[in-house]
Amino acid sequence: MKIALLGYGKMGKTIEKLAVEAGHTIVYKSGSSSQSGNLKLANVAIEFSTPETAIANITQCFENNIPVVSGTTGWLSKKADVEKICKERNGSFIYASNFSVGVNLFFELNKQLAKLMKPWKEYTASIEEIHHIEKKDAPSGTAITLAEGIIENHDSTNWSLDKKGDGVINISAKREPEVKGTHTIEYMSQIDTISITHEAHTRDGFAKGAIIAAEFLQDKKGIFSMKEVLGI
Ligand SMILES: NC(=O)C1=CN([C@@H]2O[C@H](COP(=O)(O)OP(=O)(O)OC[C@H]3O[C@@H](n4cnc5c(N)ncnc54)[C@H](OP(=O)(O)O)[C@@H]3O)[C@@H](O)[C@H]2O)C=CC1
Numbered sequence: 001m002k003i004a005l006l007g008y009g010k011m012g013k014t015i016e017k018l019a020v021e022a023g024h025t026i027v028y029k030s031g032s033s034s035q036s037g038n039l040k041l042a043n044v045a046i047e048f049s050t051p052e053t054a055i056a057n058i059t060q061c062f063e064n065n066i067p068v069v070s071g072t073t074g075w076l077s078k079k080a081d082v083e084k085i086c087k088e089r090n091g092s093f094i095y096a097s098n099f100s101v102g103v104n105l106f107f108e109l110n111k112q113l114a115k116l117m118k119p120w121k122e123y124t125a126s127i128e129e130i131h132h133i134e135k136k137d138a139p140s141g142t143a144i145t146l147a148e149g150i151i152e153n154h155d156s157t158n159w160s161l162d163k164k165g166d167g168v169i170n171i172s173a174k175r176e177p178e179v180k181g182t183h184t185i186e187y188m189s190q191i192d193t194i195s196i197t198h199e200a201h202t203r204d205g206f207a208k209g210a211i212i213a214a215e216f217l218q219d220k221k222g223i224f225s226m227k228e229v230l231g232i
């Protein structure tokens with residue numbers, strides 16, 4: 001594949017390394033104030049930038065008829081607008097709050113656990129996410145997807161950042177040096193606690209998943225999910 005990298009920070013650089021090792025070519029890279037290469041040569045774009053710049057980057061790909069895989073978090077209140085533009089332009093788009101295979105399996109485990117816990121009202125669900133101190137958004141996109149997975153399958157009706165309340169899933173967001181991404185779901189009663197955790201050891205899982213998504217998307221039209229990419 002000829003890949004355009006929109007956003008060339010920690011994720012852009014990790015994707016470049018793994019994509020080149022897998023035999024792909026990077027034909028374009030962009031950061032906040034610099035670009036190199038030619039976007040129009042790309043047959044797929046991978047976008048990991050910032051909450052403020054993601055929409056413009058994704059739209060630029062639709063305008064150039066380039067399928068786009070986006071992993072940027074923190075802009076999701078505008079996702080429906082972006083999907084509308086994608087449909088109007090007959091474009092190709094995959095967004096995932098987390099591209100790693102392990103987290104996508106964890107998303108399914110979370111939904112199963114929520115179904116199992118639904119009748120047991122003495123347990124309160126909560127989520128903790130821990131990330132590196134450079135992270136701009138809180139809670140993480142992954143924590144929001146996990147909360148949505150619980151809400152679909154449990155009595156909880158909403159989530160909230162650092163606020164406890166009946167039927168509300170409390171998400172706590174911690175920032176610590178060098179942590180790549182750790183997510184814990186906890187069901188606590190007065191008697192005991194049940195918890196499941198996913199801990200990313202490196203960014204390679206996110207990057208590999210984004211490359212798999214790009215391979216899937218490059219010759220398709222429409223809007224897809226990581227669940228469809230992985231067949232889970
Ligand atoms: N979905 C997933 O699996 C994952 C998602 N993420 C998300 O991806 C995003 C990026 O993460 P990460 O790489 O760690 O962050 P970094 O801060 O390391 O990188 C962000 C990059 O975006 C660049 N940028 C800023 N403005 C623009 C612009 N207008 N066009 C293109 N690039 C721009 C910055 O450029 P400059 O260096 O010039 O300032 C920077 O290099 C975050 O939202 C994060 O939450 C992260 C990991 C996994």
Ligand SMILES: O=C(O)C1=N[C@H](C(=O)O)C[C@H](O)C1
Pocket residue numbers: 073097098131135136139140141142143180181182
């Ligand atoms: O910013 C990060 O680093 C990460 N962001 C994503 C998120 O917000 O969920 C995915 C992963 O946890 C790493």
